[in-house]
Amino acid sequence: MTAGYFDSPWPGEDGGPARLAAARHPEPALGGDLRCTTRRTLMSTMTVLGAPGDVFLLTHDALRSTVGLPTTARLERIDPVTLAPLARSPRLPGGPMWPGGIAVHGNGDLYAIYGRWAHRLDRDCRVKAARQLPINQPHNSFVILPDGMIVTKNLSDKRPALLSVLDPETLGIVAQLECPEPSIARLSASGAHIYVVGTRTIMRCGWDGHRLIWDGWRHDYVGDTQQSYGWDVVIALGHAWFMDNGHHRYRTSMIGRGVRATANRLIRVSLSNCRDANAIEISGLPGGSITNPPLIDAERRIAIGFDSANRVMRGWRIGADGALEALWARTGLGCASHMILLPGAGQVVTNDYDGREVVVLIDITTGATLARVRIGGVTQGVVFPSTGWSNDIYWCSMRRVARIFAD
Numbered sequence: 001m002t003a004g005y006f007d008s009p010w011p012g013e014d015g016g017p018a019r020l021a022a023a024r025h026p027e028p029a030l031g032g033d034l035r036c037t038t039r040r041t042l043m044s045t046m047t048v049l050g051a052p053g054d055v056f057l058l059t060h061d062a063l064r065s066t067v068g069l070p071t072t073a074r075l076e077r078i079d080p081v082t083l084a085p086l087a088r089s090p091r092l093p094g095g096p097m098w099p100g101g102i103a104v105h106g107n108g109d110l111y112a113i114y115g116r117w118a119h120r121l122d123r124d125c126r127v128k129a130a131r132q133l134p135i136n137q138p139h140n141s142f143v144i145l146p147d148g149m150i151v152t153k154n155l156s157d158k159r160p161a162l163l164s165v166l167d168p169e170t171l172g173i174v175a176q177l178e179c180p181e182p183s184i185a186r187l188s189a190s191g192a193h194i195y196v197v198g199t200r201t202i203m204r205c206g207w208d209g210h211r212l213i214w215d216g217w218r219h220d221y222v223g224d225t226q227q228s229y230g231w232d233v234v235i236a237l238g239h240a241w242f243m244d245n246g247h248h249r250y251r252t253s254m255i256g257r258g259v260r261a262t263a264n265r266l267i268r269v270s271l272s273n274c275r276d277a278n279a280i281e282i283s284g285l286p287g288g289s290i291t292n293p294p295l296i297d298a299e300r301r302i303a304i305g306f307d308s309a310n311r312v313m314r315g316w317r318i319g320a321d322g323a324l325e326a327l328w329a330r331t332g333l334g335c336a337s338h339m340i341l342l343p344g345a346g347q348v349v350t351n352d353y354d355g356r357e358v359v360v361l362i363d364i365t366t367g368a369t370l371a372r373v374r375i376g377g378v379t380q381g382v383v384f385p386s387t388g389w390s391n392d393i394y395w396c397s398m399r400r401v402a403r404i405f406a407d
Contacts, residue, residue: 003146003191004106008049010386012103014338017143017189018235019293022341023387029345030361030393033407034373039083042074044396045099046384050110050123053389055080057401058102060114065097073100073114075125080389083401089125093117094138098155099383101141101186105168106148113142113152118171131171135162142166143189145207149174151194156182157229163187163194163205163212177205177212184246190235190271197242199229202269219274221267228260230267232293239322240269241294243282243305248289253353253380254308254336258289266294266305268322280305280324283312291382295339295348302327302364304348308336313350315367328367333360337381340393349393349404353380357397359404375402 002016009024045058060073072091079086094100094115102112109128110121115138120129133139135154142152150166161183165175185197192207193215200222205212221230221244228247233240245264249257258264263281265288270276282288282305289309296303301318311334316324334353341348346365352358352372357380361371381397388394392405 004144004148006050006104006106006108008051008104010049012048012144013046013101013141013384014293019188019232020234020236020298020341021295021339022343026389026391027342027344028387028391028393030342030347030349030404030406031370034359034361034371034404035407036359036373036375036402036404037081037083038375038400038402040400043099043398044383044401046102046396047386047394047401048102048104049386049389050104053080054123055388055394056102056104056110058100058112058114060094060097060099062097070095071097071115073112075102075110075112075121077123077125081403083403087124089121089127092119095136096138098138098140100139103142103144105144107168111142111150111168113139115139118150118152118166120168120171129171131166133164134173140186143187143194145189145192147209149207151187151189151207153179153183153187153196155184157184157199158182161196161198163196165207165212175211179203184229184231185242186232188233188235195233195235195240197230197233202230202233202240202242217274219269219277221269221277221279226260226262227265231291234293234296235271236296236298237301237318237322238271240271241296241303242267243290243294245289246291248291248309250291250382252378253334254289254291254382255311255334255353255380256287256309258287258309260289261286262288264288264290264307266303266324270322276322282314283307283310285310285312291336292338295341297341297343297364299343300346300364304364306335308334313367315364330367334380338384340385340387349385351381357381359395359402373404375400
């Protein structure tokens with residue numbers, strides 16, 4: 001269990017605030033022939049799990065944002081097998097559009113942050129509290145701290161980002177802290193430490209129960225390079241891990257959508273010494289780009305990074321000091337989404353794209369493909385999957401949600 005979150009196998013995005021994306025009990029045993037059930041939706045963002053059998057899905061609209069109109073989100077409790085809605089919230093006001101996030105809190109309620117609004121809902125998706133956030137920009141989800149407080153921030157590429165701490169009972173703002181620069185990436189946390197990937201530096205603040213305080217841990221990952229900003233950071237093995245060149249032109253896929261002429265990189269920064277850091281090119285190809293975090297298998301000490309724009313994925317062995325040794329490389333694999341690690345089996349659930357969405361199971365040690373299943377849809381997924389309750393996973397891909405299971 002991750003403190004602050006409900007005790008379920010997957011209570012929040014990426015499985016928890018450190019973004020380890022690792023399946024807990026029950027861990028799916030996938031392999032052989034994979035099958036899927038799909039349901040068309042609006043913009044599916046993520047699924048999370050609550051009490052046994054409960055699966056929650058967050059969707060939102062997007063077309064209104066193209067003409068400057070405010071958008072809304074919706075939370076559903078869905079049937080774990082058929083994916084049909086069992087309970088549905090009203091349209092939740094959001095305003096400016098960006099995929100938000102949901103989590104099941106330790107108190108059993110669900111929290112959704114989408115656009116500039118925060119909502120608290122019960123199991124049947126009925127609104128218990130709502131709060132409009134002070135900055136008229138989208139807030140890209142949140143983390144829950146061990147004392148139950150909720151920390152969110154606006155997504156900003158020009159003005160400094162603002163961290164806000166919300167009381168879980170009322171959603172009132174109890175503390176705020178301005179970042180020294182803009183920030184695109186979602187927050188990560190380990191204990192009461194919050195990690196912020198800014199547009200050129202990664203930084204850390206702590207929560208003392210009353211206020212947020214920068215602790216001096218800060219690393220300039222851009223430096224004198226031509227790289228663009230980093231995305232979400234994974235906290236594992238005493239290091240922070242993330243990838244850069246996050247600026248892209250995604251429409252229906254990430255393929256060929258990089259903006260910078262440089263290759264994208266996997267970056268490591270020691271949590272105990274921010275000067276102990278390194279960056280390694282993933283594909284070495286120009287125009288490299290991503291929109292999501294790497295994957296770290298702490299037990300096997302393996303890191304996976306990818307270049308979505310050039311369809312390359314690589315695995316490295318992580319040394320005792322955090323140094324990376326090449327393990328395997330795959331070309332022609334269109335990975336762009338958040339992933340799931342099946343730690344017991346040593347497998348990774350990721351995606352591929354050839355004009356239609358494919359979910360792929362790979363061996364983390366060799367990079368070999370073990371199974372594939374086509375879920376359809378013309379968009380390449382870049383959002384959040386989760387494990388399920390019955391030897392299955394759920395995959396969100398913009399216009400649909402799918403249940404993947406072994407035949």
